[in-house]
Amino acid sequence: QEQLVQSGAEVRKPGASVDVSCKAIGYTFSSYYLHWVRQAPGQGLEWMGIINPSGGATTYAQKFQGRLTMTRDASTTTVYMVLSSLRSEDTAVYYCARSTGSPGAFDIWGQGTKVAVSS
Amino acid sequence: DTVMTQSPDSLAVSLGERATINCKSSQSVLYSSNNKNYLAWYQQKPGQPPKLLIYWASTRESGVPDRFSGSGSGTDFTLTISSLQAEDVAVYYCQQYYTTPHTFGQGTQLEIK
Numbered sequence: 531q532e533q534l535v536q537s538g539a540e541v542r543k544p545g546a547s548v549d550v551s552c553k554a555i556g557y558t559f560s561s562y563y564l565h566w567v568r569q570a571p572g573q574g575l576e577w578m579g580i581i582n583p584s585g586g587a588t589t590y591a592q593k594f595q596g597r598l599t600m601t602r603d604a605s606t607t608t609v610y611m612v613l614s615s616l617r618s619e620d621t622a623v624y625y626c627a628r629s630t631g632s633p634g635a636f637d638i639w640g641q642g643t644k645v646a647v648s649s
Numbered sequence: 650d651t652v653m654t655q656s657p658d659s660l661a662v663s664l665g666e667r668a669t670i671n672c673k674s675s676q677s678v679l680y681s682s683n684n685k686n687y688l689a690w691y692q693q694k695p696g697q698p699p700k701l702l703i704y705w706a707s708t709r710e711s712g713v714p715d716r717f718s719g720s721g722s723g724t725d726f727t728l729t730i731s732s733l734q735a736e737d738v739a740v741y742y743c744q745q746y747y748t749t750p751h752t753f754g755q756g757t758q759l760e761i762k
Contacts, residue, residue, distance in 0.1 A: 565751070575691075575699065575742055575753040591750040625698050633746040635689035635704035642698055 532556040534564075534626050534640035541646045547614040550643045552626030559607040560584035563632045566600065566611045568622040569642075576622075580632065581609055616647045651676045651745050655754035661762040668730040670757045672743035677723045680747065687747035690719055690728045692739045693756075699742060703728065735761065 537551040552564065566578040579590040581600040588600045594613070602609040613620060624643045627636035652675040662668040678687045686706035691699035701710045703719035706726055716731045730737055738761060743754040 574756045575693075575744075577744075577749075577751040577753065580749070580751075589749050593750075627698075629746070633687055633748075633751070635701055635744070635746060636691075636699070637701050637704075637710065639698035639700075 532638055534628060534638055536624075536626060536640040536643045539644040539646070541648065542616050544617055544647055544649055546616050546647075547612055548616060548645050549610055549612045550624050550626075550645070552609045552611070552640050554583075554607040554609070554628070559604060562628045562630060563634065564602075564609045565627045565629060565636060566598075567625045567627055567636075569625070570619070570622045573622075578611070578624075580629075582632065583607075583609065613645075616645075618647050621645065621647045650750055651678070651748060651752050653743055653745055653752050653754040655741075655743060655757050657757060658755070659758040659760065661760045662730075662733045663762045664735065665732050666762075668733050668737070668759055670728045670741050670743075670759070672721075672726040672728070672754050674724045674726075674745050676747075678745045678747040679723050686722050686726070687745055688719075688721070688726050689744045689746060690717075691742045691744065692737075693742065694739045702741075730759075733759075733761070 533555050535553045540548050542548050565580045581588045583602045599612045626640040628638040654673045656671045688706040690703040693699040707719045718729050720727050740756045
């Protein structure tokens with residue numbers, strides 16, 4: 531079964547960094563792009579960026595430039611998202627999602643990872 | 650950035666009746682070279698990730714009931730649920746994937762009247 535499995539919930543203090551992983555299972559890792567999307571409590575969906583698992587090229591939303599890093603490990607079919615200099619507004623559920631192309635709609639989503647930023 | 654604006658913000662429809670959600674993009678998401686609209690619709694239920702319903706503005710994802718349909722082109726799009734079922738209560742989002750950032754609409758909460 532094709533799926534994306536994310537790492538567990540995290541709590542961080544303001545100014546810290548958080549890394550979230552997303553493991554691709556059941557399909558050819560290099561054949562699909564992966565995106566990160568976040569959702570603050572009670573709010574809508576916000577696209578953060580995209581990574582091409584074949585080669586590792588990335589594009590980030592301007593809002594996150596300088597704070598966001600996406601990487602991938604083809605040997606473990608896992609992509610990673612690191613968000614640094616955290617502030618309370620970064621409290622959200624973070625999702626990874628797969629698209630069949632770039633561009634493409636997001637056909638499979640991870641279960642989400644809750645990140646709380648609090649002093 | 651392309652701004653996606655949905656209307657209404659919330660909607661209450663009786664079981665078995667039609668539900669219609671609109672989405673307007675600030676720029677065209679129609680790519681002239683392939684005549685495809687880079688527009689998707691998602692359904693999100695509480696505590697769950699979004700689920701893809703429609704892509705290319707009108708193509709139903711595999712397994713999605715045929716009561717869901719998408720239409721429109723350029724900057725104006727519509728998601729229609731022909732006969733509302735109880736399990737359709739959710740928040741619905743449109744998204745453009747024509748250009749980055751791949752922006753979403755603000756969401757429409759659909760409830761039973």
